[in-house]
Amino acid sequence: MGRAHFTSAPLRPKGGGTATRVSVYLVEAGDRLEPLVVLQQYEDPTTNIAIIKNQLAPFSWDTTYPLVEKALAGVRGSPVGLPLVSDEEVVGQWTYSPGSHLQWVNTLTGATGMNTVSFALQFAMSDEHRFMYKFQGASGTVGALQFSGESDEGEWMVEHDQLFVTGEQRSRKFLVVGAARTPEGKRSLFLMQHPNYSLSPGAVAQHGELYVEK
Numbered sequence: 001m002g003r004a005h006f007t008s009a010p011l012r013p014k015g016g017g018t019a020t021r022v023s024v025y026l027v028e029a030g031d032r033l034e035p036l037v038v039l040q041q042y043e044d045p046t047t048n049i050a051i052i053k054n055q056l057a058p059f060s061w062d063t064t065y066p067l068v069e070k071a072l073a074g075v076r077g078s079p080v081g082l083p084l085v086s087d088e089e090v091v092g093q094w095t096y097s098p099g100s101h102l103q104w105v106n107t108l109t110g111a112t113g114m115n116t117v118s119f120a121l122q123f124a125m126s127d128e129h130r131f132m133y134k135f136q137g138a139s140g141t142v143g144a145l146q147f148s149g150e151s152d153e154g155e156w157m158v159e160h161d162q163l164f165v166t167g168e169q170r171s172r173k174f175l176v177v178g179a180a181r182t183p184e185g186k187r188s189l190f191l192m193q194h195p196n197y198s199l200s201p202g203a204v205a206q207h208g209e210l211y212v213e214k
Contacts, residue, residue: 019054062198084161085179094211096121114142131156177208187213
């Protein structure tokens with residue numbers, strides 16, 4: 001018996017009120033699929049104003065999702081299907097390099113400036129279950145950036161849907177969200193680093209790290 005997340009959406013009562021996130025799972029039951037519905041609602045003892053609750057609620061769905069996982073674990077026969085990736089799919093050289101910038105104008109002098117944050121994480125995973133890790137980053141005002149770096153090496157292993165990276169400097173644990181090919185045909189690994197595990201819609205986009213083959 002396994003389970004799969006099917007769909008999820010916030011629903012509000014007619015005429016307003018506090019939103020509820022409704023998540024639907026399809027659970028294998030013999031030769032058929034049975035729907036399992038999970039309801040999440042935001043509660044705040046400091047306010048009864050629905051509009052405030054609804055503004056704060058989206059930031060809490062992924063933080064409360066471990067409670068949903070515990071509830072699902074109580075379903076008879078759970079968990080959970082086959083692993084998402086094999087060891088062979090993890091072997092390779094991977095890069096994750098997000099960034100952001102903010103441009104501003106001094107209203108008194110008319111001078112312009114830009115603040116930026118950019119970094120790159122690189123993993124080289126060998127088929128002997130050894131890895132090498134490298135981090136390089138830059139942040140601050142353009143023209144006066146501060147740079148940082150880090151490196152590590154050690155062993156890696158996959159257990160079902162989790163990737164464990166045990167280094168000499170530190171250890172990391174990832175939830176494997178998926179593995180696919182980019183539109184350009186490159187292999188990719190979509191990971192979510194512990195403790196930000198969540199399958200809540202939107203949380204993957206917020207916490208997910210898309211590593212692309214070099």
